[in-house]
Amino acid sequence: MIEKFRAWNKNRHEYAIEWKKRTGGKVMGYFCTYVPEELLLAANILPVRILGSHEPQDVTEPHLFGMYCPFSRDCLAQGLKGRYDYLDGIMIAHSCLHIRQTYTSWDKHIPRDFSYYLPVPQNLQTPHSKPYLANEYKAFKKALEEWIGKEITEEDIERGINAMNDNRSLLRELYVLKERENPVINGEETMQVAITQQLIDKNEHSALLREYIKQLKIDNKQHDKTRLMILGSENDDIEFVEMVENCGSTVVIDEHCIGTRYFWNNVEESEDDKITQIAKRYIDKPPCPTKDWMDRNRVKHILHLAKLYDVKGAVLIQQKFCDPHELDIPAVKKALSEVGIDTLFLEFDVTVPIGQFKIRVEAFLEMIDNDDLF
């Protein structure tokens, strides 16, 4: 079944084009996981996270100064090369400066029928962020209604919430399987599921994932290698994770926005209106470092994950020039070190030097496993 997820990941554009043809619906390309997909699903829109292709490119230089992160450049390159021409709309939720440039350049040079810049609080630790975000979501809902020419009802929103909650809950269930001593699923497989969660129709994805989890629960396959955590900037580099695992490890947990930061919590029922409930979910989700101040809640969450998943080592990855993560890495490294977890720091570019990184990962695993060299 994992092959289906792999195929979805590989053929993401073909899937979206086929989905449009099949449903007659609109496709929204989005940047950043603070976009409330619940409202897009309520409007019967397919949300597709815009990702890079990990290929060298030469089309973004006139638009983005080279000191901005490779992920933001790789994403823009996809648009400039016409790979997302099927998108009906694009949107961003206010997050880091880097990806904002991708959105604004895309908006100007690859215009779509609909474009929306959604302000999202950067201060998640003030009680005022929730009502403010709820108001922004209400304005966004109104813009969506004008675009699709149809009112988005309470029932529609409930349907959106249920689809998102179901999908996120299944991912949590999948990750619970990785808490086991010898997990039945490795990091590469999990990443395929997690990436496609942000590309595929949620109900289709959930249906397959439900079956996959059932199969895994009766599966005898076990991964008994060194338990690693991987965390940091955006990371959808399958080749890299495969390499790390082939060196003798299993990535049992991640803290990425493709991964746990995306699905960790659900919209919870409360007396608030539905949109406020959604806003609360996004404010309470594991934070992106650019929104994690003045307290370092992210570090606490990372330590919680490390303990829950019995992690032996952590690979800290950072997209080159990613300031928010650069500002967190020393604190994360220190906190993990204080609980006895060694770390390996690797800086990512659009493509990564697999050979060099392999040597470093092997050395890191030797160190944490205390392997005899001879």
Add this chain to the structure above:
Amino acid sequence: MSIPKYKTAPLKVWAKAKELREKYYKNYMTAHDTGGLRWAGGAWSFGAIPAGLGRDVYPLTGEPYGASIAFKKDFSLKCLEAVERKGYARDLCSYMRNYWGSIILDEFAFGGKFPKPDFHFQDHICCSHSKWYQVASELEGGIPSHSIDVSVGPYIDVNKSKIDYIVAQMHDSIEWLEKTTGREYNDDLLIEAVENEFRSTARWAEICVMNKARPAPLDEKTMYSLYVLGTLAKHDGEFADFYDELRDEVQWRLDNGIAAVEHEVVRLMSDTQPPWGFLKIFRYLESFGAVSIGSLYTFGLIGIFEDKPDGSWGARETPMQKGIKIESRDQALRLMADWNLSKPEWQHFYSPHLKSKMMLKIAKEWHVDGVMLHYNRGCEGLSLGIAENRLALIEAGYPVMTYEGNMGDEREFDESQTMSRMESFMETLGLNQLAV
């Protein structure tokens, strides 16, 4: 090309600007001697709020302090290397790294040990701003820190909900200040500081508008030393008075045809912070008869502008000029939030296209012949979208040169290459070095 020759004269207020700057740092350093308070935060922070704690409360704003360190190249290098040894990346904001280095080394750029603040008071404009003081607090052993989020979108989209969000945080910040310092808050002092801020920032905009004249009464290198007071404490009454005085003097220069530069052949516009240790590049340009008349950065980091009825860009009318009497804390905070959100330099955080529009407005109204863009590796916030600005300026027909550097890390500035690029740019504008 005929070479004009204009009358020039040094600025009479120059010495006062220097004196005020020195006094600012001295006040901060010695605040504790007389029972006063010290706080540190960004130049963009709502400094008028801590002013309500008393007249003996002195700020240290991080960006100008980081720039001051950059000017002292040897000390800057020590600071930057100290930060790198702590594990921080060298592509982070160079002001921030200079500032942290000063803490780590426990050396103040103006002598003595680093004077720890009693609290941090910041706002979050870019990815680094709140994190700057999160880390500073850790390096200083836990200084209480507070920051206000202003990420509500560009001014054209501002509405009541957005202002409410900021103002609610401002109210909380006052409670936090009272709790942190044990002092009772004085709303009259807040109102006074807010009015000072309106006055100084509108006045600076007025001064910048005067530079539309040919010859320009001020050149950008000189303007750097003048706008800086607004980045230190725009809410300070003495600073607001200084800008009144400066406005009068620049008006006098205009009335008497006093130019900033003797030979103004072409007028240039720059962008973003310059490499502070290498301001001589501006004097090099002048040797060709090129004067930099300013930039969105120099005008709009502190100056508050608005579109005037005739479509031109001018100083924003202050609430006082509109006859508004500020009578309560909430009213002062609301007006201050609205005022700050209209800051020109704030808009481009949401869209480089908004910035391009303002740059084109400056280029047209200030009669700019060419543009030099500093691709500044030291500030991801103000370099944001700069490549799109370049495209927009070229599309509008302006000659544009770029040079790469860093406002606060001299290791990333290639002086000879930059000079060569500038020389080529001058040549494309039809200029040769003046034989004068």
